[in-house]
Amino acid sequence: MAIIKKIINWGRIKSPWVLHFNTGACNACDIEIIASLTPRYDLERFGVLLKGTPRHADILLCSGPVTKQVECRLLRIYEQMAEPKFVIAVGSCASSGGVFGCCYNVEGGIDTVIPVSIYIPGCPVNPQALIDGLVKLLASLEGPSPCMKDSKARDDLPIGKP
Amino acid sequence: MGYNHRGIEKACEEKTYIQGLYLIERVCGICSHAHSTCFVQAVEEIAGLEVPRRAKYIRTIIGEMERVNSHLLWLGVAGHEIGFDTLLMYTWRDREIVMDLLALVTGNRVNYGINTIGGVRRDIEPEQIKAIVKGMDKLEERTKYYIDLARKESTMLERLSNVGKLSKEDAIRLSTVGPTGRASGVDRDTRRDDPYAAYDEIKFNVITDDHCDVYGRTLVRLKELMESYNIVRQGLKQLPEGPITVKAPRKIPAGEALGRYEAPRGEDVHYVKSNGTEMPDRVKIRAPTLANVQAVAHMLEDGYLADLPIVIAAIDPCFSCTDRMIQLKNPLTRTKKTVAWEDLRLKGIEWYAKKGVDFSRLNRKLENCLG
Numbered sequence: 001m002a003i004i005k006k007i008i009n010w011g012r013i014k015s016p017w018v019l020h021f022n023t024g025a026c027n028a029c030d031i032e033i034i035a036s037l038t039p040r041y042d043l044e045r046f047g048v049l050l051k052g053t054p055r056h057a058d059i060l061l062c063s064g065p066v067t068k069q070v071e072c073r074l075l076r077i078y079e080q081m082a083e084p085k086f087v088i089a090v091g092s093c094a095s096s097g098g099v100f101g102c103c104y105n106v107e108g109g110i111d112t113v114i115p116v117s118i119y120i121p122g123c124p125v126n127p128q129a130l131i132d133g134l135v136k137l138l139a140s141l142e143g144p145s146p147c148m149k150d151s152k153a154r155d156d157l158p159i160g161k162p
Numbered sequence: 163m164g165y166n167h168r169g170i171e172k173a174c175e176e177k178t179y180i181q182g183l184y185l186i187e188r189v190c191g192i193c194s195h196a197h198s199t200c201f202v203q204a205v206e207e208i209a210g211l212e213v214p215r216r217a218k219y220i221r222t223i224i225g226e227m228e229r230v231n232s233h234l235l236w237l238g239v240a241g242h243e244i245g246f247d248t249l250l251m252y253t254w255r256d257r258e259i260v261m262d263l264l265a266l267v268t269g270n271r272v273n274y275g276i277n278t279i280g281g282v283r284r285d286i287e288p289e290q291i292k293a294i295v296k297g298m299d300k301l302e303e304r305t306k307y308y309i310d311l312a313r314k315e316s317t318m319l320e321r322l323s324n325v326g327k328l329s330k331e332d333a334i335r336l337s338t339v340g341p342t343g344r345a346s347g348v349d350r351d352t353r354r355d356d357p358y359a360a361y362d363e364i365k366f367n368v369i370t371d372d373h374c375d376v377y378g379r380t381l382v383r384l385k386e387l388m389e390s391y392n393i394v395r396q397g398l399k400q401l402p403e404g405p406i407t408v409k410a411p412r413k414i415p416a417g418e419a420l421g422r423y424e425a426p427r428g429e430d431v432h433y434v435k436s437n438g439t440e441m442p443d444r445v446k447i448r449a450p451t452l453a454n455v456q457a458v459a460h461m462l463e464d465g466y467l468a469d470l471p472i473v474i475a476a477i478d479p480c481f482s483c484t485d486r487m488i489q490l491k492n493p494l495t496r497t498k499k500t501v502a503w504e505d506l507r508l509k510g511i512e513w514y515a516k517k518g519v520d521f522s523r524l525n526r527k528l529e530n531c532l533g
Contacts, residue, residue: 024168024482025166025482026190026194026273027190027482028188028191031191031272035258035261038251039251040255067167067168069164069165073165099185103168103169103172104169104172105168124272
C-alpha cells in the first residue's frame with residue numbers, strides 16, 4: 001500500500017488544481033492570481049490548472065477579507081472540496097483582515113472561518129510571492145510533515161447558518 | 163449582492179484623511195489610482211491647497227499608465243469571454259511591461275500609494291523616464307497589432323458585432339459613462355470637460371465610436387490606449403521642475419467638495435464632507451460601474467444567452483467598486499431593515515406564484531429524492 005500512497009502523493013504534487021474564490025477582495029489579488037497564470041509567470045509549469053468547481057480542486061486560493069455575506073458560501077465551497085484539501089490565504093486581507101479589519105461588514109481573515117495551510121502576505125501579493133507560497137506548499141507534501149490542517153469534523157462547521 | 167461589500171465609506175469616517183486615503187485606494191484593485199486621486203482632489207479642494215505642477219504631471223502619468231494596464235487587462239478578459247484565449251495570453255504578457263514600469267516608478271504593481279494630500283510621494287527620475295518611453299514605444303507597436311487584429315480577425319468581428327446594442331439616446335438616458343458611453347457616440351470625457359491634474363496642458367483626442375455595440379467598445383478602448391501612450395509621452399516631455407508636495411494641514415476645514423476623475427471605466431465621483439476635524443464627516447463613492455451596470459439590462463434585451471458574459475464584460479464591470487448594502491428605511495415608522503437572503507428567496511417564490519408558476523411540488527419531490 002505504501003507504494004500506492006507514494007504514487008498518489010506524486011500525482012498530487014504534479015497536478016495541484018486550484019479554485020480561486022474572491023471572498024470580498026478589491027480585485028487586486030485576483031488579478032495577480034490570473035497574472036501568475038499568464039505567460040510571464042506561468043504557474044501552469046507546476047501543473048496548476050484553474051478550475052471552475054470546488055469538486056475538482058485540491059487547493060482553494062482565497063483572496064480578500066471574509067465579508068459577512070460570503071462567510072457561509074466560503075464554508076459551503078470548502079465543504080464541497082475533496083480531501084485532502086489545502087487553503088491558501090492570498091494577500092494581507094485574507095491573512096488577517098488587513099486594511100478592512102475595521103469595516104463593519106468584514107469578519108476578518110480566512111482563518112476565522114476555515115483552516116488555512118499557507119498565508120501569503122502582500123497588498124496585493126506579487127506573482128513571485130504567490131509562486132513561492134505554492135511551491136513551498138507542494139514541497140511540504142514531499143516531506144514527512146505536509147502543510148495540512150485537519151479540516152474540522154463535519155458537525156463542527158456551522159453549515160446550517162443562513 | 164453584497165458579497166464584496168466591505169463598508170469602506172463608513173470605515174473612512176473613523177479614519178484620518180491620510181489613513182482613509184490608503185483605504186480608498188483599496189476600493190478597487192485595478193483603478194486604485196483613480197479612486198485615490200479622486201478623493202485627494204476633493205480633500206485638496208476643501209483645504210484650498212495648490213498642488214505643485216510637477217505633482218500634477220506625475221499623477222497624470224501614473225493615471226494614464228493605469229489606464230493602459232486596465233484596458234489591456236480588459237482586452238484579455240474580453241478575449242477569454244469570447245473563447246479567444248490566445249488574445250488573453252498575448253495581452254496579459256504585454257501588460258507586464260506596463261506593470262513593471264508602474265512598479266519601477268511607484269514601488270508596487272497595484273495599489274501604488276503614490277498620492278498624498280498636497281502632492282505625490284515619489285518623484286520620477288531621469289532613468290525612469292527613459293524606461294517609460296521605451297516601454298510605451300513597445301506597447302504602442304503591440305497595440306497597433308491588436309487594432310489590426312480587431313479590424314481583420316473574423317472571430318472578433320463576428321462575435322462582437324451587433325452584440326449588446328445600446329443606442330445613443332439610451333446611452334444618455336441610462337447615464338452611461340466612460341468607454342461604454344463613448345462607444346455609443348456620447349462625446350463625454352471628464353479629462354477634457356472638467357480638466358483635473360495636468361490634462362488642461364496636454365493635447366489629446368476623445369475617442370468616440372458609432373458602432374453602439376461590444377465591437378465599438380473594443381475599438382474605443384484600443385484607440386484610447388494609443389491616446390494614453392501619447393499623453394504619457396507628452397507628460398514626460400513637459401514634466402516641470404519643482405517640488406512634488408506641499409504641506410497639508412492635519413485638520414481639514416469644514417466644507418464639502420466633489421472630486422471627478424475619468425477612471426479607465428468611466429467617470430468616478432467622490433463626495434467628501436469635512437467637519438473641521440482630522441476625520442471626514444462623510445465620504446461617498448460613485449464608481450463608474452454603478453453608472454454603467456443599469457445599461458446592461460437594456461443591452462441584453464433580445465440577445466442570446468450565450469452573449470451574456472461578453473455583454474457584461476463589455477462595460478468592464480468592477481464589483482468591488484460597486485457592491486453596496488441596501489437598507490430600507492420606513493419614513494412613517496422610522497424603522498430600518500436589510501433584505502436578507504431568505505427574504506429574497508421568499509419574494510422570488512411569491513413573484514413566481516403570482517405568475518402562476520409553483521415550484522413547491524417539484525421541491526418536495528427533490529427533497530424526497532435527496533432523503
